[in-house]
Amino acid sequence: MNKPQQFINLLSRLSRLVNHDGHSKGLKPAQWDAIRYLAQANRFSRSPGALTIYLGATKGTISQTLMTLEKKGFVAKTQDLHDKRAVALKLTTAGENLAKEDALKPFQRMLSDLPANEQNDITLALEKLLLAKLRSDGNKPFGICNTCRHFRKNNQSGSPHFCDLLKEPLCDIESEKICVEQTPA
Amino acid sequence: MNKPQQFINLLSRLSRLVNHDGHSKGLKPAQWDAIRYLAQANRFSRSPGALTIYLGATKGTISQTLMTLEKKGFVAKTQDLHDKRAVALKLTTAGENLAKEDALKPFQRMLSDLPANEQNDITLALEKLLLAKLRSDGNKPFGICNTCRHFRKNNQSGSPHFCDLLKEPLCDIESEKICVEQTPA
DNA sequence: AATAATAGTATCGACTCGAAACATTATTAT
DNA sequence: ATAATAATGTTTCGAGTCGATACTATTATT
Known part of the structure; x- marks a missing residue:
């Protein structure tokens, strides 16, 4: 079996299992x-x-x-x-x-049974693959709010951060969540 | 975002794209x-x-x-x-x-645009992940026939190989394909 | 010969999915 | 202002997925 075919097989079968x-x-x-x-x-x-x-x-x-x-x-x-x-x-x-x-907890549990370095390799590989695909399709990344180019951090505890795109205040919790508008810095 | 959650996110989103x-x-x-x-x-x-x-x-x-x-x-x-x-x-x-x-050709093309070492890392990671999941679910691997414990190679060119489980002859082409009964040696 | 196991099919209801038509409400151009 | 346009969702359609269940036909077992 050639490499590209193998890649497709792995991907499609894995997706099937996840879906299932x-x-x-x-x-x-x-x-x-x-x-x-x-x-x-x-x-x-x-x-x-x-x-x-x-x-x-x-x-x-x-x-x-x-x-x-x-x-x-x-x-x-x-x-x-x-x-x-x-x-x-x-x-x-x-x-x-x-x-x-x-x-998908069972899937997660299965991962946690693998050696720590493999867990890392796998997660990193998935991330690279996903980002490459999102890029090639022109999709939005939906990253964490506080990693966004429009995120303005407020260091005084108690007072909110700020989104410079939407001109809206952001509490700590909200700024840890994912956002449609997130654009990496 | 904690690690396990990130893993689930990557996996589910990737599967979605593949499915799509x-x-x-x-x-x-x-x-x-x-x-x-x-x-x-x-x-x-x-x-x-x-x-x-x-x-x-x-x-x-x-x-x-x-x-x-x-x-x-x-x-x-x-x-x-x-x-x-x-x-x-x-x-x-x-x-x-x-x-x-x-x-899934587009997906494959996208992979081929990545650096060669990343392609390898990703494929290897997918393989590990899939095999771990198949194992944990008790599913059959569907590996290549000629990597099976029941495969009997015939070195004389022209004459067929043999499946010792199903007691059937196997030509070169068939023995390169995947099989329900395949069991790693 | 009776029974159980196996390989598939048929039918059901809930749901997905893309496509297209359709409201409403905002925005933009004039 | 007002008309055209864009954006946010909903509705409806037809084809298909999916698990569950019941069913048929054939093969294996007892």
Whole structure:
């Protein structure tokens, strides 16, 4: 088997397994993807639109997935205050509990059984691969807020940081989350 | 973001992208998975049952996928000679042409744009990860026939090799393919 | 010969997915 | 201001996935 073919085989089979683990606790893989995202996105990013970009899906599909998650009681929708078109998403308590018991935990446990150096190699390789793919597709990275070029740190404890793009204050917690607008410095 | 969470994020997002690339040329990801498999499986493995195990799906799902692939003219079914329950699968010429233009080619091209050592690191990491997962799930590896403990090599050119498990002769081409029964030596 | 195991198919309901049409609400150009 | 345009979501459609379950036909076992 030649190298490129092997790479495709590994990738497609691995993806299959990951996807398969997403059939868990009565949810579907796509629903887990959404919950996982919402558990980590900052307030500028908890919208159907941002989720759509993150998951590389279409608006319609995401709308459906969010509908069923809302019906199941894991996600709550509220209207955005500033923009009446926009919808603000939030995990309910049930949704947050679910996020803590991620369907991919078994995968994670499996990794933690490997030698520490292999764990590192694997994580690093995945990161390189993902970033290369995102770049080649022109996708947004959705990195951590406080690693963004628009992030303005405030060193006085208690007072908030600041996003220079959206002109909005940022508490510590929010600035640790992922953001649609994040652009590496 | 802690390490385990990062790993899950990388893995799930990467899988999403891989899956997404499978919506190509009018086929679905699962259909590509089937075609990719059939293009590489030896004659003992070109059956709905083996494909089911390989993809980690259920019989019913695979039956459906194969039905639509047959309807589209990419797969042909014939009855097995020895076992009248069994179905032998084969890619049609159209199916083989499709396999040569795999939906994941863009991903492969992207990899080939990376430095050679990174390509290697990434492939190796994927392999480790996949094997660890297969092991932890108790899945079969589907390795290359001639790396199997039951493979008996014949060094006289022209005469076939042999599978000591299934008691069947193996030509060079078949012994280079993947097999359900493969067990590392 | 009866029973169990195996290989597949058929059917169901919930869901995904892209595509396209459709509101609403914001933004921009005139 | 107001009209054109862009952006945010929703709805609907058809094809397909997926697990679960029930079912058929064939082969193996007892």
